[in-house]
Amino acid sequence: xxxxxxxxxxxxxxxxxxxxxxxxxxxxxxxxxxxxxxxxxxxxxxxxxxxxxxxxxxxxxxxxxxxxxxxxxxxxxxxxxxxxxxxxxxxxxxxxxxxxxxxxxxxxxxxxxxxxxxxxxxxxxxxxxxxxxxxxxxxxxxxxxxxxxxxxxxxxxxxxxxxxxxxxxxxxxxxxxxxxxxxxxxxxxxxxxxxxxxxxxxxxxxxxxxxxxxxxxxxxxxxxxxxxxxxxxxxxxxxxxxxxxxxxxxxxxxxxxxxxxxxxxxxxxxxxxxxxxxxx
Amino acid sequence: xxxxxxxxxxxxxxxxxxxxxxxxxxxxxxxxxxxxxxxxxxxxxxxxxxxxxxxxxxxxxxxxxxxxxxxxxxxxxxxxxxxxxxxxxxxxxxxxxxxxxxxxxxxxxxxxxxxxxxxxxxxxxxxxxxxxxxxxxxxxxxxxxxxxxxxxxxxxxxxxxxxxxxxxxxxxxxxxxxxxxxxxxxxxxxxxxxxxxxxxxxxxxxxxxxxxxxxxxxxxxxxxxxxxxxxxxxxxxxxxxxxxxxxxxxxxxxxxxxxxxxxxxxxxxxxxxxxxxxxxxxxxxxxxxxx
Numbered sequence: 424x425x426x427x428x429x430x431x432x433x434x435x436x437x438x439x440x441x442x443x444x445x446x447x448x449x450x451x452x453x454x455x456x457x458x459x460x461x462x463x464x465x466x467x468x469x470x471x472x473x474x475x476x477x478x479x480x481x482x483x484x485x486x487x488x489x490x491x492x493x494x495x496x497x498x499x500x501x502x503x504x505x506x507x508x509x510x511x512x513x514x515x516x517x518x519x520x521x522x523x524x525x526x527x528x529x530x531x532x533x534x535x536x537x538x539x540x541x542x543x544x545x546x547x548x549x550x551x552x553x554x555x556x557x558x559x560x561x562x563x564x565x566x567x568x569x570x571x572x573x574x575x576x577x578x579x580x581x582x583x584x585x586x587x588x589x590x591x592x593x594x595x596x597x598x599x600x601x602x603x604x605x606x607x608x609x610x611x612x613x614x615x616x617x618x619x620x621x622x623x624x625x626x627x628x629x630x631x632x633x634x635x636x637x638x639x640x641x642x643x644x645x646x647x648x649x650x651x652x653x654x655x656x657x658x659x660x661x662x663x664x665x666x667x668x669x670x671x672x673x674x675x676x677x678x679x680x681x682x683x684x685x686x687x688x689x690x691x692x693x694x695x696x697x698x699x700x701x702x703x
Numbered sequence: 704x705x706x707x708x709x710x711x712x713x714x715x716x717x718x719x720x721x722x723x724x725x726x727x728x729x730x731x732x733x734x735x736x737x738x739x740x741x742x743x744x745x746x747x748x749x750x751x752x753x754x755x756x757x758x759x760x761x762x763x764x765x766x767x768x769x770x771x772x773x774x775x776x777x778x779x780x781x782x783x784x785x786x787x788x789x790x791x792x793x794x795x796x797x798x799x800x801x802x803x804x805x806x807x808x809x810x811x812x813x814x815x816x817x818x819x820x821x822x823x824x825x826x827x828x829x830x831x832x833x834x835x836x837x838x839x840x841x842x843x844x845x846x847x848x849x850x851x852x853x854x855x856x857x858x859x860x861x862x863x864x865x866x867x868x869x870x871x872x873x874x875x876x877x878x879x880x881x882x883x884x885x886x887x888x889x890x891x892x893x894x895x896x897x898x899x900x901x902x903x904x905x906x907x908x909x910x911x912x913x914x915x916x917x918x919x920x921x922x923x924x925x926x927x928x929x930x931x932x933x934x935x936x937x938x939x940x941x942x943x944x945x946x947x948x949x950x951x952x953x954x955x956x957x958x959x960x961x962x963x964x965x966x967x968x969x970x971x972x973x974x975x976x977x978x979x980x981x982x983x984x985x986x987x988x989x990x991x992x993x994x
Contacts, residue, residue, distance in 0.1 A: 433810060685820070
């Protein structure tokens, strides 16, 4: 047995290849992901603290944080509500074309973001299929950013809830009904609490995805500084002006935010697993 | 003379005597189905239909002209190249990572799992940026690369690297839960009966994970061909040289060649639909083989 396997393995295994597979996986991750990501942090060390603070708190940057944060939050919230309804309908009810519709839920994962971006822009522009019905502008305003973020976040809530709903035993609902609860009470006080961890996980996943989204947003946003400019676009703008340090400073802020979210999502998932384990 | 048969229409039994307590009332079902369909229609079906409508609005001639445009063809080639290089590499990584995570119990497994997922939580723009910081003109290797006349950023290698980055987790993600559920008894039996490590892998492990593997490849491919943000940062947008299909769409769109942009977009939308179709087939196979 080699040093690595003796140090790391908690239990001896007869299967070969631990060192080779772990070594390759770690080397690959280091070269492709970890070393390049660390470059972002090293680059910001070339900035003085004052310059860093100035780069990440300029008014235009703050406006982009606000837009990115609140548009992502609002999009994830809408997806939480309609994702819950969609998952419920897909698991509990029968209706025509259900399987086709179920398959299409993943469309935002499979459709390239640039395609989604130009399609949504064409739809919601003032002369578009949907835009011309509305008395206010959607495309080229913060509302347009929100529409694009709803699109790309749509599958997360549905796909996190579906497996939980499928495994949800009916007997608790039946018991609630037997004990005199109305259907509304059973749904609100028996079913919903069991779905809550998965719903929050889906919400957080949609939110995290929305924060970093670029392709589908830039077409529909109009990209006006201070109004409809998202943070990832600002990074690209700074890069195009050869302000590498400024771009990287923004990237570090976003990276820290996404790592914090990743941690939160892991905690939520652990909670969801415990909750599910308790009911089964 | 025929005898008139008595009408055989006894009073119809009510088909459902009492609603089941866990069944929602009809009006609620109708309302929720309508809401779900309206939401999906508005945010999924209409945009998808719009892509094809806008592409064909000016007729088939314009459509085909946009697709056989030399810049579009060269963008397609580059897209295929980037996907063609990134897929086998991520396949090797996915197999190695899934083997380690699923078959062994070791310290730091949770950390490894988080690291595998990391590219999912990094904005695509940042995925491009980090390679610029390393290989760009002002980057770590910028000077050395210039001295040796090697271009990575604003050239094909940068595009390939960015594509690899955004698709790292897909195959590993698909394989890990399946291989964990399958356990390693069969592999242990094969080894006990005298098979070598590689024989065990090829003859025992691989056939049992082939559908999940295929699914991972399909997802990975869809993302590789459609990636926009990361590739956009490292590409430099040189027409006919460093444009992938999504970048070609962006340029055409920004030049107000809407019909051309949407024509090329239908190719990627069709790829997305094929991906979803294959996904359904593969999921059915996984269910069949696992039961």
